[in-house]
Amino acid sequence: MALPASIDTLKATIARRGGVARSNRFAIYMAHPSKKVNLINTDLSSILGNAARSVIQGGSVSLGSFLEDPRDIFLLCESVNIPGRQVATNEFFTDMKGVKRPYQFINDEVQMTFNLTNDYYMFKYMRSWMDAIIPTVGSSYRIGYKKEYTTDIVIQQLAGTNWIPVHGVVLRNAYPTQMSQVQLGNNMDNSVAQITATFTFDDWTEQSGIRGAATGITTGLSAISNAVGTVANIGKLF
Numbered sequence: 461m462a463l464p465a466s467i468d469t470l471k472a473t474i475a476r477r478g479g480v481a482r483s484n485r486f487a488i489y490m491a492h493p494s495k496k497v498n499l500i501n502t503d504l505s506s507i508l509g510n511a512a513r514s515v516i517q518g519g520s521v522s523l524g525s526f527l528e529d530p531r532d533i534f535l536l537c538e539s540v541n542i543p544g545r546q547v548a549t550n551e552f553f554t555d556m557k558g559v560k561r562p563y564q565f566i567n568d569e570v571q572m573t574f575n576l577t578n579d580y581y582m583f584k585y586m587r588s589w590m591d592a593i594i595p596t597v598g599s600s601y602r603i604g605y606k607k608e609y610t611t612d613i614v615i616q617q618l619a620g621t622n623w624i625p626v627h628g629v630v631l632r633n634a635y636p637t638q639m640s641q642v643q644l645g646n647n648m649d650n651s652v653a654q655i656t657a658t659f660t661f662d663d664w665t666e667q668s669g670i671r672g673a674a675t676g677i678t679t680g681l682s683a684i685s686n687a688v689g690t691v692a693n694i695g696k697l698f
Contacts, residue, residue, distance in 0.1 A: 478619070480620070482620045485617065485618035485620060486537075486616060486618055487618060487623070488533060488614065489614040490533060490613040492588070492589060492611070493589070493592060493608060493610060493611040494588070494592050532581065533582070536575050536577070536582055537574055537575075538573040538575050539572070540570065540615055541570055541571060542617070542627075542629055543568040543569070543629065543631070544568045545565055545566070545567055545664075546566045546567075547562045547565050548563060548564045548566055549563065550563055567663060569637075569659060570631060570634075570658070570661070571656055572656065573656045574655055575652045575653075576642065576652070576654060576655060582655060583639075583642070583655055586639045586655065587639065592608060593635060606633070609635050610634060610661075611634060612631060612632055612633070613631040613659065614628060614631075615631070616628040630664060630666075631661040632662045635660065636657045636658065636659050637658050637659065638658040640656040640657070641655075642655055
């Protein structure tokens with residue numbers, strides 16, 4: 461016999477559990493393994509390119525060109541998936557009947573799609589990360605040490621009405637294994653150029669809401685601290 465239920469019962473259940481999870485409310489936090497989170501943009505070619513485009517269009521050089529906001533990565537992220545997990549099994553036979561026996565688990569890879577800006581920020585970000593794994597400059601093609609090209613990545617599902625995380629996962633020792641091509645075309649006049657990066661990692665663990673909220677604060681404080689250090693080092697050159 462089915463339990464009695466109605467639309468009011470469904471609404472009460474959703475309300476009791478904090479509402480429905482909105483797919484478009486998310487955040488990601490990651491730091492390039494060879495470059496700490498920083499507020500100072502050290503990519504001189506991008507700065508000059510942005511300044512030239514602004515002047516040509518009748519504008520002026522913006523102070524923002526010299527800054528890297530720690531939120532840039534997740535603001536430019538169009539989509540991401542929270543990884544699932546699969547239990548691998550083998551067939552085990554007793555008499556004539558086969559049953560499945562588990563022997564290991566497999567984590568899904570994570571894909572992130574990013575919108576590209578005119579300075580190709582995320583393209584360069586991913587390309588330099590993959591160059592740290594297998595350098596493409598020179599003839600040695602020496603594979604880097606794992607500690608040199610891996611980092612932890614935080615993916616958060618945010619609440620529907622604010623930026624408080626309700627669920628999060630941490631990808632341990634993650635690194636990109638693939639960067640997609642950039643699709644261009646004459647019939648794409650209303651489209652934004654994008655790239656998709658595929659990440660693999662050792663394992664993933666869940667992150668509590670309190671810890672998740674602290675992640676954004678910690679990222680911002682780290683950026684400020686690193687920016688102060690960068691300015692001090694630049695000052696030593698003059």
